Amino acid sequence: MSDQQKQGIIKSFVHNELVSVLTTQPINRFLDYKVPFGGLIQGSFVEVPLGPRKVIGVVWGPGQGGYDPKKIRSISNILEIAPMHPEMQEFLTRVGRYTLTSLNAMLRLATRAPGLGDPPSMRKVYALGDAIIDRMTPAREKVLATLKNTTDMRFTAHELKEEAGVSLSVIKGLVAQNAIIELETPRDTPYPNLDPFYPSKKLTSAQMTASKKLRSFVAMQSYNTTLLRGVTGSGKTEVYLEAVAECLSQGRQALVLIPEIALTVEFLDRVEKRFGKQPAQWHSGVTMTEKRRCWRMVGAGQAQIVIGARSSLFLPFDNLGLIVVDEEHDTSYKQEDGVLYSARDMAVMRASISGGSVVLASATPSLETWANAQAGKYNRIDLTERFGAALMPDMATIDMREQLMGTNSWISSDLGREIDVRLERSEQSLLFLNRRGYAPITVCRKCGEQIGCDHCDARMVEHRFQGHLMCHQCGETKKMPEECPSCKEVGSLSAVGPGVERLAEEAEKRFPDAKISVLSSDMLMSAKALKQRISAIAAGEADIIIGTQLVAKGHNFPLLTLVGVIDSDLALMGGDLRAAERTFQLMRQVAGRAGRSDKKGIAYLQTHQPDHPVIKAILNGDEEEFWQAEANQRLAAGMPPFGRLAGIVLKGPDITQVFNLANHMVRNAPMLDAIGAEIYGPAPAPIARVRDNHRVRILVKAPKEVTIQGALAQWRDSVQIPRDIHISIDIDPQTFY
């Protein structure tokens, strides 16, 4: 019996008692079932009959009654996995309420591991037997030596073959003689033990002070959140791994969220260096078998650390003591389809339920987090200096209004000269352009037609490496046409504007002797291959790196001393709520790639508006001043984090029908008036058509003190939504297209 059962927090149910079961089916209610022979406890994962099928669900609590007891069926099967904790039930309930998502959909999010209904499966592993071998060969010796040298008997035939470097028949031969024996063990094995006292790096005194504070917060074993703000290269990772160590030594589990799966391999290595072994991982690049193992072992308390993407927040941790959100400002923490949640905010919610700590780490925190620290809701720890001899890079603008630019060229002569200097000194330069592909626009020189997507109001982007045009909204691709689709002129289509591929072309012409390497998020590579590529570049394989947003995130390039931002105005153009904040974060993150060893770096921003307040703030580096100014503006406008915002998108194939419904909703919203909310719109969304659906936006703004979810749900449920119209409500929207 667990502690919680003893304390009576977890209810037990006896044979034939009624329980309510939550399934992952889209039915939006609980279903009553009878408890099978032997009884069960709240949270048990079960298989229940539903119509002709059997589906998986969780025993949520006592039955609700109200049905004809004779018609109520029995639970068919109790699954052999750890029951869901009451904490997890509460977490799913609260996230569902916050994001206006049904509990069934929340449960789907929390059970996204394959084969949960399957019994624990077995696999064959090999160990030394005691028979004497009739004839020893070098290959046989290798196998026996491999098995002798291992403490954990976990080699499958395939692994043994690889490790010993022999053929399968050698192994079979040994088995036939009983020299080695086959054993059956569970497929989902516990993760290796991680050692919080493993000898690790010596921290600097600033890092030591910071890590002691963090450790003391974790040691409290009750809810708290800390902003760990440290300039790029200050050793934030080293510091929060100390918090992880504290958590492990208490016997609790830790989750580290990272924003980019391309970074996981590097990160796993860092964990191994600190704790002696590799931790569990959970993200889209992990195999199904590994996902299944991770999900089960996390639930059984046999995975101490998980490195994961945002969805790992919904793993069934047995005893979660710490969540680290690395690069907490990163936009990838917001899930933009399905359940619209912010993993950063929900991490805080989860820790507040499980009585754990949260560390939000960033060089350029989000305004929300900064404001929460200002208000005293979060602790704040600052690391102001880079580790070792590394200095923060200088920053300067290049005024593009004064540069003579040739046609189809984007590297100014000032920037070009700086790159020449780096090439002479064998140092690296990074050119940053946040545009994938070859060119953002393809236009007909004769009639002016721009090639657009057939299904979206978006231009097709040329990807020359892959030899096609691609819609970045829906992913549709087509071949570059020979003739203009409108006027039929042959050979008249030409590329307008730069993407990274085109920038690489310019760089190859301008610096013919330099080795140039492109790093873009659409490169079709495995995480491992990408990591190898990045390591090779970091080791000096390229002289000039050309990259999109991917390079801004956390990679270390020790030889890099120059960063050139090709178009600093690009990010400012969006004009939405967060354009200034995003530009500030991105530019400072990118600049932070430079000068990470003993050579000082510099970042140049090419811009047409060197006097823009955001560009000036980026240059003078007074971050507190920037955030304060941003905060003041948001406060004056009643915008987040000082007010509440919800973005509503209605979409459907018939534009009139979509607009009619939107207008009807806006005119009939007494529940929103009642809480003092303001409604803006309806208006066509900035991208007004995606995948043949017309999109209309409404924005709801409300004072900070009110809870808007109740009113929004009532409002949504008060209208009859036609079958082919889809409505989504995004609480705390991050994007506005």
Ligand code: ADP
């Ligand atoms: P941040 O996350 O703040 O950008 P990192 O933790 O990645 O910084 O540290 C930057 C680099 O400096 C890494 O290569 C890291 O291993 C190294 N480093 C930081 N602190 C130490 C230390 N105390 N001893 C040795 N290396 C360190």
Ligand code: ZN
């Ligand atoms: Zn499209």
